[in-house]
Amino acid sequence: MTTTVKTNTLTLVQAVTDALRTMLREREDVLVLGEDVGKNGGVFRATDGLQAEFGEDRVIDTPLSEAGFTGAAIGMAVNGLRPVVEIQFLGFIYPAYEQIMTHAARIRSRTLGHFTVPMVIRAPYGAGVRAPEIHSDSTEALFTHMPGVKVVCPSTPYDAKGLLISAIEDPDPVLFLEPMRCYRAFREEVPEGKYTIEIGKGKRVREGEDVTVIAWGAMVPVAMKAAEEAAKKGINADVIDLRTLYPLDRELIVESVQKTGRTVIVQEAHATGGVANDLIALINDECFLYQKAPVERVTGFDVPVPFFSLEDHYLPTPDRVLYAIEKAVTF
């Protein structure tokens, strides 16, 4: 027996819309809310057409009030709905930080599971699109250090759809980070209808033995480019797209690093306090005797994400990654 699944060729942002539409159709309890998500379809068109299809009660334009509507979504989730909140840019999530930190993340443990918060917070993140200040933050680490929240960050249309559907079905709050730079960077075949990708599982996107390169979100294409360059120089990189930042895919990472003994991490965020350091800690714990070189990090700097005239200097580039790969391999 063969089943044919129809697919569409979608960009990442279209895959997000497709996931939302799929779940709004599938479950009455799902709703979408945020600034400009209604008629406007979101400033990136991620919710395009959804209000027309599902009505103003399920695709809700909120007041400009991140703490308020995130808090309201918590109340909705506790009371039987599955809200998917859009934060217009990750840099505007900070007013909602208290709500996420003290409530979304803690209501289950606070009540020993009596009340729960099955909600998703979606946010475009990252630099490289010439946006104004604060529109370019990649502060995922503020949420991985927040027990009670999962953090997901896809880099491809296919993964975006499958992971967003998993996030919506997840019984706990999920922060879903969408790399703006990948929104329309390329298209991919994306199956119609519902499918899921397990949260907590990374993906090996290139097979190699010489060095492990770990990246997520908008850094995955950067890492891949570097890996291809490295291949020309005879260095074969094992490239991992993390996809989930909390919990990390321990097996995949450990297996790869134990194989190669050399690691390069590519992170858009500031070096200090970033997820890369969680990876280094994991490698310290599990791969100490396998390491042939110190872990190399290619990261954003310990400076505020600069205004866009300088953002290309802030962002890791394939060249910088390649340099780090060579350093790791020749140590």
Next chain:
Amino acid sequence: MTTTVKTNTLTLVQAVTDALRTMLREREDVLVLGEDVGKNGGVFRATDGLQAEFGEDRVIDTPLSEAGFTGAAIGMAVNGLRPVVEIQFLGFIYPAYEQIMTHAARIRSRTLGHFTVPMVIRAPYGAGVRAPEIHSDSTEALFTHMPGVKVVCPSTPYDAKGLLISAIEDPDPVLFLEPMRCYRAFREEVPEGKYTIEIGKGKRVREGEDVTVIAWGAMVPVAMKAAEEAAKKGINADVIDLRTLYPLDRELIVESVQKTGRTVIVQEAHATGGVANDLIALINDECFLYQKAPVERVTGFDVPVPFFSLEDHYLPTPDRVLYAIEKAVTF
């Protein structure tokens, strides 16, 4: 010639008051603001007597409004004052997170130094005093991952006073974390009047060659206790009190770890995303060839700081640290 400096025997919280009083006397531009800091003298008495001495215009009871008064303090700092803001407990800083993240931390770089924010945010932090929920967070890592802010965390009365005075004189925003558990745990001779301790410098609080133990804030006494136990078993620990969490004291840490080759980090916060991982990253960068064992971490768990009936199970204890020391030494 000898100079005699008068000293007083003070607790940590009294040393904080002493620092504030010293600076309010010394500089007209210094002011203190926050909830209950006036007549009440702060819920921990950290500002006791200050309003009586300096008046309601300089020691200001604010509305219950962390974003509002932190934002107002930013406006004051930009306009020539040196506000010292009290956040009643670190767990209540989250509503002010946006103000700190998008403004306090960025105004200097945003304006190429034209406007600056010489302000201090003081906050008691940490578990172990049987406080209600949210009163026990130790989320310093949310601020070390925030370029533009320094993070200071003393563990003794002497250091608290000297570091707070440095923080007030610092031209940039400083988050000053006060370990609640140490507020009245012991007394120490504290000089009268003004003296400073350099921000960014840790302190070796015990000399040893076998293993480096790194701690800060309320974990320093825990680490010391473990080190003393270890000594009885013939293990000599080099114990470092970090004192500043950003920027880290690279020289001190690297020198010690290169000497011992073995490291234990004691951290109250959750393991994932904590400052311990920054330390591991630093050790990875600078001590790779010196390491004789993986770095051991003794940390709070990846769970919300529990209600106080369970907080002792959450907090690192000397026993757990000792166990880690032995593990590091016998690897």
Next chain:
Amino acid sequence: MERFPIIQIIDEEGNVVLPEYREKLTKELVMTMYYHLIRTRTFDRKCVSLQRQGRIGTYAPYEGQEASQVGSALALENDDWLFPTYRDHGATMTFGHSLVRILLYWKGRNEGCVPPDGKKIFPPSVPIATQLPHAAGAAYAEKRKGTKNAVIVYFGDGATSEGDFHEGLNIASVFHVPAVFFNQNNQYAISVPITRQMKTKTIAQKALAYDIPGIRVDGNDIFAVYFETKKALDRARNGEGPTLIEAVTWRYGAHTTADDPTKYRDQEESKRRRERDPIVRVERFLKQIGWWDEQQIKAMQEKVQAEIEQAVAEMEQFPEANPADMFDFVFATPTWTIEQQKQMYTSWRERA
């Protein structure tokens, strides 16, 4: 102020000043109210004494605010939602929360956050004002489900200064949800008097910023509280949107048992305030009207005492907190880091 006069049904002497309510004050209703008033007060005093004896942790007393809490909670229907603060266990116990669980809460136990089956009582919100948006959202969900359930959310005068107060009310008004925002203006936020908290003389007038009804009641008059809350809940159920109620009251004691009010206010004031005590007032009314029955009252008090002693005993016999709980309820399914940490900790403890 003129626009927001304090609504009173009985005055301090126990006289009914709004005669149209006279017949609504049935004996059954008034005796029920009185029962809950003494029940909540007795419980509160017991808690303060338990704290002094070290049998529970830091505790937030509400003595003086019983009329506000009991009156509003009695106005609720069984299927309504209640979002309290840390000081509103007078309201939650009246609405049906378990005394044992309330005691456990103050003993640092998560069990204190679990309401009895079927009771929609949210855990107390510790971060000030954060519960207001939750209430707006929960009310939105009721509306979407097409029920007639309403939501009540409690908060203090200090809470009105937080952004979440504003955002919660604004969203509730725009979404036109069935929620009652019940403010207990006890005139202090720890040590900060309301005059340094806001420039306005009333909290009720802040409703004008959201174009919703703003009601100001004597929070020590349980009748006024009860009937005004009921009206607001009825409006909510009938699709007329949210209401802001300001109940003007006073806490006699400390902010919490860790607080020393002599630092910041004249203790005489709290003594004087006892003249307007919410319970004394009802007693005067009962006596005037001839419903005061010494025997019955005594029986009531004994019943309440016994119930509370029983709850204390249960609290103290409650099985010890299990460290595993700290790991097991973070997510529906623990992540590997949590699982690993749990195993490490458990085996470490077993070894030790």
Next chain:
Amino acid sequence: MERFPIIQIIDEEGNVVLPEYREKLTKELVMTMYYHLIRTRTFDRKCVSLQRQGRIGTYAPYEGQEASQVGSALALENDDWLFPTYRDHGATMTFGHSLVRILLYWKGRNEGCVPPDGKKIFPPSVPIATQLPHAAGAAYAEKRKGTKNAVIVYFGDGATSEGDFHEGLNIASVFHVPAVFFNQNNQYAISVPITRQMKTKTIAQKALAYDIPGIRVDGNDIFAVYFETKKALDRARNGEGPTLIEAVTWRYGAHTTADDPTKYRDQEESKRRRERDPIVRVERFLKQIGWWDEQQIKAMQEKVQAEIEQAVAEMEQFPEANPADMFDFVFATPTWTIEQQKQMYTSWRERA
């Protein structure tokens, strides 16, 4: 609404409807206003066209709001503070900001955040409403220093939904600081109309929640804006505390050049609104009163054009951004991590 009527001095036909202002409208004042109106509009249009040509980045136009911005900025004294949003460069340039720097801002350059010497113009606040508390604090500092300086802070209708709006106003009212909270109600927050932003019909009435004056002006009437702002600033200087002003206006164009307003509103509406254009109105007034001098106006336009072309040329000749800046201005003295990263990056670039 009745309590907050829209104050108008000239109507859409250019008639003075409040005769008591007639003599305050001196030729010098009106010509200055007109000059700034066409200067700001010309600049705005130039920016939109620069963006289309890819010579600057995403840009936030203010066409339609010039009377609000120019009128309020002209009411300031030289030593006052101005806290703008990303849409208020009409105000900042009128107050004395440099056109080159404003252009640089939209080119993604930090230099755009640096005001001319002595001008207290804060950088535009990108996170909505966050600048309101800053303004309250800066005003507190002026009060403490004993100056007569006031602070004006700009924000939109959408901003009123944020907690910082509320906290900023509350703190300003409690601290009684010399600040004017100037709201441009252009009736949209990107795509969200004011009817979904708030239930109230006016923003001015939100002042009642802080017991401060709330003023509602026709934001397309530069005279009304100017005189009401001046009054509010005078009150501030005289120790009478803050004022909330709502200037009712309209943006004709897109939210930013990245926005497509056809998605969410009828474009006819914006065309119709041109009937109430703030500039046309002054032109009508000038013509009626006989101050319209074709020659003079033409000279004015040419001057403005030349100034703007000059600024664009300077912007385009401005030295390229220096990557070192990104490292050098985070702290007064860079930390070792920043120093190390800078060195690594610099040497890496030199190698490449």
